[in-house]
Amino acid sequence: MQGERPFDLLNKAIGQKVMIRLKNGDEIRGKVSSFDAHMNMVIDDAEEVGDDGGSKAKLGTILLRGGNILFVSPV
Amino acid sequence: MQGERPFDLLNKAIGQKVMIRLKNGDEIRGKVSSFDAHMNMVIDDAEEVGDDGGSKAKLGTILLRGGNILFVSPV
Amino acid sequence: MQGERPFDLLNKAIGQKVMIRLKNGDEIRGKVSSFDAHMNMVIDDAEEVGDDGGSKAKLGTILLRGGNILFVSPV
Amino acid sequence: MQGERPFDLLNKAIGQKVMIRLKNGDEIRGKVSSFDAHMNMVIDDAEEVGDDGGSKAKLGTILLRGGNILFVSPV
Amino acid sequence: MQGERPFDLLNKAIGQKVMIRLKNGDEIRGKVSSFDAHMNMVIDDAEEVGDDGGSKAKLGTILLRGGNILFVSPV
Amino acid sequence: MQGERPFDLLNKAIGQKVMIRLKNGDEIRGKVSSFDAHMNMVIDDAEEVGDDGGSKAKLGTILLRGGNILFVSPV
Amino acid sequence: MQGERPFDLLNKAIGQKVMIRLKNGDEIRGKVSSFDAHMNMVIDDAEEVGDDGGSKAKLGTILLRGGNILFVSPV
Numbered sequence: 001m002q003g004e005r006p007f008d009l010l011n012k013a014i015g016q017k018v019m020i021r022l023k024n025g026d027e028i029r030g031k032v033s034s035f036d037a038h039m040n041m042v043i044d045d046a047e048e049v050g051d052d053g054g055s056k057a058k059l060g061t062i063l064l065r066g067g068n069i070l071f072v073s074p075v
Numbered sequence: 076m077q078g079e080r081p082f083d084l085l086n087k088a089i090g091q092k093v094m095i096r097l098k099n100g101d102e103i104r105g106k107v108s109s110f111d112a113h114m115n116m117v118i119d120d121a122e123e124v125g126d127d128g129g130s131k132a133k134l135g136t137i138l139l140r141g142g143n144i145l146f147v148s149p150v
Numbered sequence: 151m152q153g154e155r156p157f158d159l160l161n162k163a164i165g166q167k168v169m170i171r172l173k174n175g176d177e178i179r180g181k182v183s184s185f186d187a188h189m190n191m192v193i194d195d196a197e198e199v200g201d202d203g204g205s206k207a208k209l210g211t212i213l214l215r216g217g218n219i220l221f222v223s224p225v
Numbered sequence: 226m227q228g229e230r231p232f233d234l235l236n237k238a239i240g241q242k243v244m245i246r247l248k249n250g251d252e253i254r255g256k257v258s259s260f261d262a263h264m265n266m267v268i269d270d271a272e273e274v275g276d277d278g279g280s281k282a283k284l285g286t287i288l289l290r291g292g293n294i295l296f297v298s299p300v
Numbered sequence: 301m302q303g304e305r306p307f308d309l310l311n312k313a314i315g316q317k318v319m320i321r322l323k324n325g326d327e328i329r330g331k332v333s334s335f336d337a338h339m340n341m342v343i344d345d346a347e348e349v350g351d352d353g354g355s356k357a358k359l360g361t362i363l364l365r366g367g368n369i370l371f372v373s374p375v
Numbered sequence: 376m377q378g379e380r381p382f383d384l385l386n387k388a389i390g391q392k393v394m395i396r397l398k399n400g401d402e403i404r405g406k407v408s409s410f411d412a413h414m415n416m417v418i419d420d421a422e423e424v425g426d427d428g429g430s431k432a433k434l435g436t437i438l439l440r441g442g443n444i445l446f447v448s449p450v
Numbered sequence: 451m452q453g454e455r456p457f458d459l460l461n462k463a464i465g466q467k468v469m470i471r472l473k474n475g476d477e478i479r480g481k482v483s484s485f486d487a488h489m490n491m492v493i494d495d496a497e498e499v500g501d502d503g504g505s506k507a508k509l510g511t512i513l514l515r516g517g518n519i520l521f522v523s524p525v
Contacts, residue, residue: 004109006117009138022520023099023143024473034454039140042456046523062521063459065489068473070097071137073121079184081192084213098174098218114215145172146212148196154259156267159288173249173293189290220247221287223271229334231342234363248324248368264365295322296362298346304409306417309438323399323443339440370397371437373421379484381492384513398474398518414515445472446512448496 010035013074019049021070028064029055029075039066085110088149094124096145103139104130104150114141160185163224169199171220178214179205179225189216235260238299244274246295253289254280254300264291310335313374319349321370328364329355329375339366385410388449394424396445403439404430404450414441460485463524469499471520478514479505479525489516 013032020028020043030046041064050056088107095103095118105121116139125131163182170178170193180196191214200206238257245253245268255271266289275281313332320328320343330346341364350356388407395403395418405421416439425431463482470478470493480496491514500506 004117006109006111006115006138008109009117009136024520034456034458036456040456042454042459059521059523060525061459062523063456064521065516065519066140067142067517068520069140070099070143071134071139073134073137075135079192081184081186081190081213083184084192084211141215142217144215145174145218146209146214148209148212150210154267156259156261156265156288158259159267159286216290217292219290220249220293221284221289223284223287225285229342231334231336231340231363233334234342234361291365292367294365295324295368296359296364298359298362300360304417306409306411306415306438308409309417309436366440367442369440370399370443371434371439373434373437375435379492381484381486381490381513383484384492384511441515442517444515445474445518446509446514448509448512450510 007035007037009074010039010041010072013072017075018043019073019075020064021073022068023070024068028059028062030059030062033061036066039069039072040064041066041069041072082110082112084149085114085116085147088147092150093118094148094150095139096148097143098145099143103134103137105134105137108136111141114144114147115139116141116144116147157185157187159224160189160191160222163222167225168193169223169225170214171223172218173220174218178209178212180209180212183211186216189219189222190214191216191219191222232260232262234299235264235266235297238297242300243268244298244300245289246298247293248295249293253284253287255284255287258286261291264294264297265289266291266294266297307335307337309374310339310341310372313372317375318343319373319375320364321373322368323370324368328359328362330359330362333361336366339369339372340364341366341369341372382410382412384449385414385416385447388447392450393418394448394450395439396448397443398445399443403434403437405434405437408436411441414444414447415439416441416444416447457485457487459524460489460491460522463522467525468493469523469525470514471523472518473520474518478509478512480509480512483511486516489519489522490514491516491519491522 027049030043033042035041046059048056102124105118108117110116121134123131177199180193183192185191196209198206252274255268258267260266271284273281327349330343333342335341346359348356402424405418408417410416421434423431477499480493483492485491496509498506
């Protein structure tokens, strides 16, 4: 539709840390390893973020299904 | 179907501020950077809007999945 | 399937006022500017309608995702 | 799959009164004006039906998104 | 995948009585008149079944959207 | 993607007893008669399983829509 | 989109133990036997994980529908 496309943000985020807000309200932080056209993402050093912004649980490397994502934000 | 199409509104909104109402009732304000055919959008200077209309949280740049959107409105 | 098709109603509604009932129970009133095959619609002078039938909030021009719509009715 | 197909019921219902049960439990009564392959329907003289079976609200002509329908029944 | 296919059950059920459990927990009983590849079904002499297994409401002939079905069982 | 594929489990389960956990939390036990690519399954001698693991209701033969399934397990 | 793709994680996980978080909040642990493009997975020695991280129920081998998955993590 125009020069820049939304997924360019994910491309630039490879190897970088992002915060992911899920549809169920939970937040996951970690480093983007890869993604595909469904927004499925592999996140390294993933951790669930508690309500106070601190780490609630270490998840290690995860494959996250894109359909659960509300938004992704580089941090 | 007719001359004007709904996504023309997004095209004209590039670089402009919009308010986005999500299906879960939350509102996000920010500047449209890009969008695609699924209404996925990159929003710059994004912030969550509280019930009083004020900023609740600064989100920075986000990639928002289009499927979560109720409506988008230029502000 | 037959001469008349459901989307003809939207075509005739361009420039006219409609009431839109959403799946979440909310109602939006405004003037149809454009629509597409997914029932995405641009509505001008949109306003949320309160339980008493009066205007609850002015939304201006909005791009509404069709998947949120229960029904559309010319008023 | 066989001679008769489910949508034949809608074809025969054009110009006739039907009762439509929605997924959210609500009921709408009115006259079928047109329909398409997604079960989107234009209903004339539509009215919402209350729990007592009486008319709760006159809706006039509506374009109903098929995805909200539980079942349609000629009355 | 193999000789017998699940929809063969519906084919054999044409003209026969079935019980249909819906996703919302409700049950409908009646005679299968026709069906299509989306499991949309026309049911004759349909009736809603109450918690005690008795008839709660006569629905007559209905066109049921397949997406609402949990399972269908010949009775 | 690799030699073995998930649906091979269903193929081997034809004529065998399985336990099916549904998305709504309910469990159904019975013998697999057939299945298709949507995981629609015909189950013979189906019974709903109560919280104590015992039979809650005999369902006979059912056609179960695949979209309602959480997982299937040979027993 | 780039060299590495998210499903490579599943490929490397064949024969390995993973933790699967479901959309409904439940967790399942077990060994990946196979998967397909919908993220349907056959898991051997599957067990449901209780809130305390211990085993709540042995499930044996299961075919899990991919649409129920929130994320998969090698353990």
